[in-house]
Amino acid sequence: MGGSVLEYVILIIYMGGMMYIGVYWDKKSNDSESYLIGGRKIGAFITAMTLQTTSMSGYMFMGGPAQAYREGYFTLWYAVGDGGGAIFNVGFLGKRMRRLSYFMGCMSPIEYLEKRYPGKATRLVAGIIAIVFVYGYVLAQFLSAGKTMSQLLGIPVPIAIIVGAGVIVFYVWAGGYMAVAWTDFIQGIVMVVSMILIFVMSLVQVGGLTGLNEGLTDVDPTLTGLWGKDNMYTGQWGVVAGAVLIYLIGYMGLPHVVIRHMAMDSPYTARRTVAIATIWNQLFIFIPYIIGLMGILILPNISDPEMVVLTLAYKLLPRVIAAIVLVGIMSAVMSTADAQLMLMGTMLGRDIYQRYINPNASDAQLLKISRGCIAAVGIVSVIIALIQPPGVFGLVIFSFSSLGAAFLPSYFCAVWWKKANTTGAVASMIGGCLTATCWVAFNLQNVTGMHQFFAGLIVSVICMVVGSQFGTPVSQEMKDLIDRASCKLKIPAGLASANFKQIAPETEGVINFLKESDYMEQAGFAAKTF
Amino acid sequence: MEITILKHGYQMEDAFERLYKRSKHFKIEQMGTLFYPYLKATYEVIFSEKKLKRLNTRVICMVDLYTGRISLGKTQGTYFTQNVKDEYIIPIKVGREEALKGCPIEVSTALIQQRKMPKVPKISLEDDVVIYRPFYIVECLNEDNENFHILFDAVTGDFSLLDS
Numbered sequence: 001m002g003g004s005v006l007e008y009v010i011l012i013i014y015m016g017g018m019m020y021i022g023v024y025w026d027k028k029s030n031d032s033e034s035y036l037i038g039g040r041k042i043g044a045f046i047t048a049m050t051l052q053t054t055s056m057s058g059y060m061f062m063g064g065p066a067q068a069y070r071e072g073y074f075t076l077w078y079a080v081g082d083g084g085g086a087i088f089n090v091g092f093l094g095k096r097m098r099r100l101s102y103f104m105g106c107m108s109p110i111e112y113l114e115k116r117y118p119g120k121a122t123r124l125v126a127g128i129i130a131i132v133f134v135y136g137y138v139l140a141q142f143l144s145a146g147k148t149m150s151q152l153l154g155i156p157v158p159i160a161i162i163v164g165a166g167v168i169v170f171y172v173w174a175g176g177y178m179a180v181a182w183t184d185f186i187q188g189i190v191m192v193v194s195m196i197l198i199f200v201m202s203l204v205q206v207g208g209l210t211g212l213n214e215g216l217t218d219v220d221p222t223l224t225g226l227w228g229k230d231n232m233y234t235g236q237w238g239v240v241a242g243a244v245l246i247y248l249i250g251y252m253g254l255p256h257v258v259i260r261h262m263a264m265d266s267p268y269t270a271r272r273t274v275a276i277a278t279i280w281n282q283l284f285i286f287i288p289y290i291i292g293l294m295g296i297l298i299l300p301n302i303s304d305p306e307m308v309v310l311t312l313a314y315k316l317l318p319r320v321i322a323a324i325v326l327v328g329i330m331s332a333v334m335s336t337a338d339a340q341l342m343l344m345g346t347m348l349g350r351d352i353y354q355r356y357i358n359p360n361a362s363d364a365q366l367l368k369i370s371r372g373c374i375a376a377v378g379i380v381s382v383i384i385a386l387i388q389p390p391g392v393f394g395l396v397i398f399s400f401s402s403l404g405a406a407f408l409p410s411y412f413c414a415v416w417w418k419k420a421n422t423t424g425a426v427a428s429m430i431g432g433c434l435t436a437t438c439w440v441a442f443n444l445q446n447v448t449g450m451h452q453f454f455a456g457l458i459v460s461v462i463c464m465v466v467g468s469q470f471g472t473p474v475s476q477e478m479k480d481l482i483d484r485a486s487c488k489l490k491i492p493a494g495l496a497s498a499n500f501k502q503i504a505p506e507t508e509g510v511i512n513f514l515k516e517s518d519y520m521e522q523a524g525f526a527a528k529t530f
Numbered sequence: 531m532e533i534t535i536l537k538h539g540y541q542m543e544d545a546f547e548r549l550y551k552r553s554k555h556f557k558i559e560q561m562g563t564l565f566y567p568y569l570k571a572t573y574e575v576i577f578s579e580k581k582l583k584r585l586n587t588r589v590i591c592m593v594d595l596y597t598g599r600i601s602l603g604k605t606q607g608t609y610f611t612q613n614v615k616d617e618y619i620i621p622i623k624v625g626r627e628e629a630l631k632g633c634p635i636e637v638s639t640a641l642i643q644q645r646k647m648p649k650v651p652k653i654s655l656e657d658d659v660v661i662y663r664p665f666y667i668v669e670c671l672n673e674d675n676e677n678f679h680i681l682f683d684a685v686t687g688d689f690s691l692l693d694s
Contacts, residue, residue, distance in 0.1 A: 105599065366635065368650075489693055490672050494553030495680065496691065506566055507681050507690040509596040510665065513564075513620050514692070522617045523562030525669045527677050 007152050007323045014327040060288050061195060061309045061329055062144045063393030068292025069305035072216065072223030074233060075289050077240055081248035082285045086277030089251040093258060096415035099485040102504045109255035110351055113407075116414045116478070117425040120355075125429050127351040129406045130255050131344055133433075135377060136399030138344065140392045141337035142381045148330040151310040152323065161385045164330075190328035192284060197325065198309060199287045201316035202294040212290070215297040223296065235449070242401075242451015250400055250453060253408030306392055344377060345370035398440050398452070405432035405456025409464040415486070418479045423471030424464045432460025531616055533565060533662045537608040538684045545666050545682045549689065559677075560669040563684070565619045565662040567595040569629045572606075573637050576652040588656070589637050593629040595622045595660065600636045607685075609661060619662065630658065667692075 068075040097112075106112040110130060114123040146161030153160070206212045216223045220230075227234045251257050288309070295308035298315065302308055310329075313322040349370035354361050361369070409428045413420035436456030439445060445452055514520060520527055540548065542561055549558065570592055577585040590603045634653045641651060664684040672678060679692040 105597070366639075484693075489676060489678055490674055491678060491691060491693075492553035492555040492672065495549065495556065495689075503681065503683050503688050503690050505594055505597055505599040505601075506663075506665070506683075507692065509566065509594060509620065510564065510667070510681050511692055513596065514667075517617070519562070519564065519617060519667075523560075523667065525560050525562065525667070527669065527679070 004154075006319065007154075007326075010320070010323045011152065011327050014324065059140065059392060059396040061191070062147065062306045063140070063391070063396050064288040065292030065295060065308050066305035066391065067393045068289040069295050069302075069308050071228045071232075072220070072225070072293065072296075074226060074228035074243075075292070076286070077226075077243035078247055079286045079289050081244040081246060081250075083281050084278070085247045085249075085251050086281055088249050089257070090277060093252050093411060093415065096485045097258065097411070100415055100481060103481045103484060103508060105505050105508050109258050110347065113410055113414070113425065117410065117420075117422040119422040119426070121426045122422055123351055123355060125426050126255075126407070126410075127347055127355075129403070129429055129433050131347050131352070133399045133403045133406075134255075134344055134347075136395050136402075138337055138341060138377060139381050139384060140395045140399070141333050142378075143385055143392055143395070145330055145333045145337065146385060147304075147306060148310060148326055148333065151307065151314070152326045152330065158386050162382055194313070194325040194328050195284070195287055195291070195309070197317065197321070198312050199291055202291055202298060202312055205316060206294050206297050212294055212297065216293065219296060219300070223293075233449075238448065238450030238454055239445060240451075242454035245457070246397070246400060246404060246451070246453040249408065249457075250404035252411055253404035253406065254400070255403070255407060258407075258411055341374050341377060345374040348373040398437075401440070401451075401453035401456060402433050402436040404453055405436040405460050406430075408432070408457060409460045413464055413468075415482060417468075418474060418482050419468050420464060421468045421471055421474050424466070424468030427467035428460045428464035431463035432456045435459040531619065532611055532613050533619065534609050534611050534659065535565065535614075536661055536663045536685050537610060538664055540682070540684050540687050542666060545668065545684065545687075548687055549668065549680065549682070555673055556678075557671045558668055559671055562667045563618055564665045564667055565614055566665055567620055567622045568661055568663060569593040569595055569624075569626060569658055570607075570661050571630060571633055571658040572656040573633065574654050574656055575637060575641060576654075586651075587641070589641070591633040591637060593624065593633065595624045595629060596620050598624045598629065598632075600632055602637060602640050607661075614662075622660070626658070630655065 064075070064078070067078075100116070101112050104112065104115045106115055110123060110126050113126045142161065142164065145164035146157060149155070149164045150157045150160035153163075155163070203209070203212075206215055213224060222229055222231050225231060226240075227236075233239050291309055291312065292305070295302065295305070295312060299308060299311055302311060310326060313325045316322075317325065349366045353369045354366055358365065406429045409432070410420075410425045413424070433456070435458075436452045439450075439452035439455050444450075444455070448455070542563075545561070546558060570590060573589050573591060575587050575589055590606065592601050592603060593599070594601075633655075637653055638651055666682040666684055668680040668682055668689075670678050670680060677693075680689050681692050682689040
């Protein structure tokens, strides 16, 4: 276990290295004519990599393995869904959403919903749901950071959570020079390499996958069954469907994930992203769960299953490597947490306070509100973590289910169903979110045998279909945009893949100008009108 | 009308070359120039007079005077003036006051987020001027002889499809 000078030295060196990389890339970007916001060109590789790592860091090494440790092979249903998640997410939404958001000139996933489903209620409902449940992710990151720090520095978990949260605040402040995308990317790589290292060492220890199966059967044959430990989910296909679907299609409902589609440099990037993300998922998604299963054999008496990966690191790897692995994991978690905190602060300040409470707020007021919210989120998280810390797995699944059930039909129908209107979208968001939340609050999964995500999704879809029969129909202008987003015109791939996002707003402006003016005729084009 | 134009990085023949480098499976039929209006506002951003002086900076706020959208940059650019036919100029739809209204909050939010600096900077407008950015509208034919159009940024060489 940690706690010696070695761990402290490695922690300082690693953090210093990250700061250096941040400063280096930040200076590089200042030399170019790059914009401070918007217009980022994100290619297929980075899109595919960040799609998973930025939102899942705490879950990957803590929540997933812990659940596998508790429930055995049943947990792999989640991984099966996740393995195909990229195909569904990028394949169904990627290209069309990239195009539609480009045509509408949107910069954020909430703004996208508001423009596709015009109305104050859309932003209010979507903003509140996103803030509340993204908070679940933030809390999960705090818990993960605290537990990792406890293992690394050998201090009690409650103190580690306070220190971890403090470090995150410091990181947010001192990390001002960092080019966040690059450090996140590098930390993501460190996290993945670390997991693979632990996976290989554990596999050697248990005698390969055959040894793992035999060992688990000896411990408890139901651990290798498809219905969970002690066959607790026997015949509950609603639970299985939910476990598979949550990651198979649930990503399509996560605002902080679908924003990746909007950031792609071209709609055609989606194809390459699907391929890369799918290969990546097959290689990596199963690993944390299998490590959890191997933990049953290597660490049969561990008191907190969420510590299984961290404990295995110290048990199986040389101490220096184990410390590096833990520091890498912790910093990846922290960078995810600070990005999510920033996102929440911005949403609270701009989408809620400025929009509904004080439209004439000065920039100073807005920033005070945002910073106050971030501080409050930090303090409340620490209090919750200290008084009654929820499990990382449960927290992530709960947040994921509620966000997915709330937003999936709205994002999906935005590009696939022209009749989907504001009434349907708002009803769907409220219905889906409430159902998934109540399912957890009243423990309805045990009563009905149906997973919270599956139940929330069904209600959300019904609300969307029924709600869209009422209220203001979708405008012809929006229908035209949706048609354009599904354009079948044969464009040479070389041109289509270089569709630069930097000039997206101008493109929309020019399209409108060409429609309104007689420029085409004046300039002698074959197409006299646009 | 005499306007101030951001200097071209790409003449029409350069644009031809750049597009054909990307693909040979289409034909350029026609090309025309269009001038897009912006308000270029320069802001001085002061985070601190003392310790954190190095964080102080100068930011260029470019407001799209057709749609009102704001983007931020750091370089001033090179300009020249020229007489251009009115029909080749996109008309200004956003007034100066309206255009400048949203700039300070965009500048401060972007800098706070980028630098993660928990301090409200002082932002003051140094100057503002209306400038035009040259674009080319390129009419092309695909292999099925269908018409499609490209918007080509004559300054940066970026381009975007207008029909899809």
